[in-house]
Amino acid sequence: xxxxxxxxxxxxxxxxxxxxxxxxxxxxxxxxxxxxxxxxxxxxxxxxxxxxxxxxxxxxxxxxxxxxxxxxxxxxxxxxxxxxxxxxxxxxxxxxxxxxxxxxxxxxxxxxxxxxxxxxxxxxxxxxxxxxxxxxxxxxxxxxxxxxxxxxxxxxxxxxxxxxxxxxxxxxxxxxxxxxxxxxxxxxxxxxxxxxxxxxxxxxxxxxxxxxxxxxxxxxxxxxxxxxxxxxxxxxxxxxxxxxxxxxxxxxxxxxxxxxxxxxxxxxx
Numbered sequence: 001x002x003x004x005x006x007x008x009x010x011x012x013x014x015x016x017x018x019x020x021x022x023x024x025x026x027x028x029x030x031x032x033x034x035x036x037x038x039x040x041x042x043x044x045x046x047x048x049x050x051x052x053x054x055x056x057x058x059x060x061x062x063x064x065x066x067x068x069x070x071x072x073x074x075x076x077x078x079x080x081x082x083x084x085x086x087x088x089x090x091x092x093x094x095x096x097x098x099x100x101x102x103x104x105x106x107x108x109x110x111x112x113x114x115x116x117x118x119x120x121x122x123x124x125x126x127x128x129x130x131x132x133x134x135x136x137x138x139x140x141x142x143x144x145x146x147x148x149x150x151x152x153x154x155x156x157x158x159x160x161x162x163x164x165x166x167x168x169x170x171x172x173x174x175x176x177x178x179x180x181x182x183x184x185x186x187x188x189x190x191x192x193x194x195x196x197x198x199x200x201x202x203x204x205x206x207x208x209x210x211x212x213x214x215x216x217x218x219x220x221x222x223x224x225x226x227x228x229x230x231x232x233x234x235x236x237x238x239x240x241x242x243x244x245x246x247x248x249x250x251x252x253x254x255x256x257x258x259x260x261x262x263x264x265x266x267x268x269x
Contacts, residue, residue: 037144038202038225039183039248042224043061044061045060045061048065049256050065051256051258052065052071055074060074062076063078066080070143077144078134078135078146080134080135080149082148083115083116083118083150083153083166083169084108086113087113095117096123097114106158106160115160115161118154124165131148135180136180139177139182143182148184148185151186151188152187152189154166167195167199174201185202186199186218190217196221201222202225204227208230210242210249211230211232211235213238213242219247228249236269251266252266
């Protein structure tokens with residue numbers, strides 16, 4: 001789960017199913033256009049989704065929120081919160097908010113975000129239309145890729161959403177992003193990495209895979225096309241020791257605040 005967007009203030013089974021298996025129905029995804037390219041491998045990386053600032057020397061790849069401008073001269077990934085509503089913004093989604101049997105929104109309590117209801121094709125398409133507008137803006141302003149966050153929200157849905165729901169939705173997003181010339185990053189959900197080709201995913205953004213010692217679950221599917229964000233010194237040390245020679249790795253503070261703000265942390269291997 002990615003950190004709260006402090007500086008910007010923004011940050012499957014069918015309906016009724018309860019399984020949370022990675023399995024899902026196979027689906028053909030149009031191949032990415034030739035203009036789509038994932039981030040360069042083994043490149044210096046910075047994770048700036050909580051506020052933009054000038055990248056340090058040696059940084060070639062930057063991830064920023066979709067409300068920010070791309071980093072000039074760098075490969076910039078556009079962050080969008082695709083599977084959950086921003087804190088307090090569930091009213092903007094209407095009936096697309098996932099609700100429990102009592103009619104209450106299902107909340108990711110770590111970040112106070114309502115999950116979105118992806119259980120039917122109609123609702124997936126309606127959510128994708130809104131997220132797709134952000135993707136269009138990312139492409140128009142010069143981002144090179146998109147990072148749809150909370151792919152793993154089905155694991156926090158109390159069985160209301162499934163892995164198949166998540167994959168059906170991400171296929172809509174990836175097809176649209178490819179049409180706009182953007183590469184698409186799989187955010188977390190390492191258990192789904194093996195299905196990346198049919199889901200139209202070009203690279204991975206892995207949070208805390210050093211801490212969890214599972215970066216190899218991403219590299220098995222994406223090769224070196226993986227960028228890693230750690231939030232502890234221990235996680236950074238493990239990631240650097242085991243994957244520092246092959247992946248772009250950065251340690252950030254959990255709120256990913258901009259450089260110069262209280263609490264800012266950025267370290268690399």
